Amino acid sequence: MDNVISVRDLRVLDGKKTLVGPVTFELAPGTTTGLCGPSGAGKSTVLRALVDLLPHGLTRDGHLEVQGRPIRYGKGDSGLRSKVVLVPQTPVVFGGSILDNAVFGLRHLVRASREDLRGRVEQALKEAGLWKEVHNRLDTPAQSLSAGQRQRLCLARALALEPAALLLDEPTSALDERSRDTVEESVAALRGSRTVLLVSHDPAQVERLCCRTVRLEHPETMALTSTAA
Template identity: 75%
Template sequence: MDDVITVRQLRVHSREKALVGPVSFNLRHGSTTGLCGPSGVGKSTVLRALVDLLPNGLTREGELQVLGRTIAPRKGDAELRATVVLVPQTPVVFGGSILDNALFGLRHLLRASQEVLRERAEQALEEAGLWKEVADRLDEPAHTLSAGQRQRLCLARALALQPAGLLLDEPTSALDERSRDKVEQSIAALRGSRAVLLVSHDPAQVERLCDTTVHLDQPMAATSAAAAVG
């Protein structure tokens, strides 16, 4: 399998303070990797660093390559964030229909006919395991969906971009058991087609879904500071 993301000695700093790292790992095409560590160690911050979405005041150091391309630290890299997509912990549902939400990112990236866009959105909903539940209600408001369905809608929105990699930040932490199982089924179905980096507080979930695991340790000199960055 080819490497989609290569990380070497990644660190995140706030001025003089080391908040995260160093951490090194590879994300391979078709493989799901778990990113684990104690609460407050900076797992979510690592995900944001990989797509240059760090909060103001935080900086990334170390080597980051995506599909063999070295990624310099900068904000506003739309190409990067279409190649590797971050799906946040809290599902963000925009105003408009279920279909509008599935198409949200794709409309800004791909100039194509409505027919082609709709086909991509429907494929993504199928890949995210949501199609059978919404096929006859695509024009209904997205806010009518349950929490678990919203999470899978966000996954479909990311998949519509046909990314090489997906970064999933605690995708089931706020869900009941039934909804969690459905989201897990969707993540498991991605094996073989995407490189997935999964942050989870649940060791059993990591065991079920992940091929490999990366453990993130607390920086020695940043015990108090790291707690502020999740």
């Protein structure tokens, strides 16, 4: 089966200076891949490069394909961010209800009836492991949710877009142990049905959740290894 994402010789540049890369890896359908490496190696930067969200002044080059379709750097692609969705380290919860937050991306990217939108959101909340906790209070403020619930709400918001791949940037680093375990359960449940690239500073978490890893070291060092499935 074709890879969901293929990355070849990806580099992130500050002028002519290489900050990250070259990095080469592929994401197969239904797999969870860990992007690992020491602090400052550029793990989060790689995620941002994949969705064209690099900080001002940085550029990227290399080759990126999403579902077999080349994505040209610097040319823009209105559909890219609905196909490859980044869930950031800090949960972004907007003012408004739980339902408003969950449907936010869909309202901007998908033309569908209110019933269809709600159906997709319900499925996404179930997939993120949050439905049972919020199904009877979808109209309550999202700000009332715990940190772990907010992270799963952000996960659901991404899943509602039915992306080709999810990019998770340190999804549990700001959570207590109990909330971390709950979010990990939700991420683990995606394996086999969703393609996930996970950045984590915790080797034990990567071992628990990922079937293989891409390790970043210095700009010209990268290795792909396999871990237990």
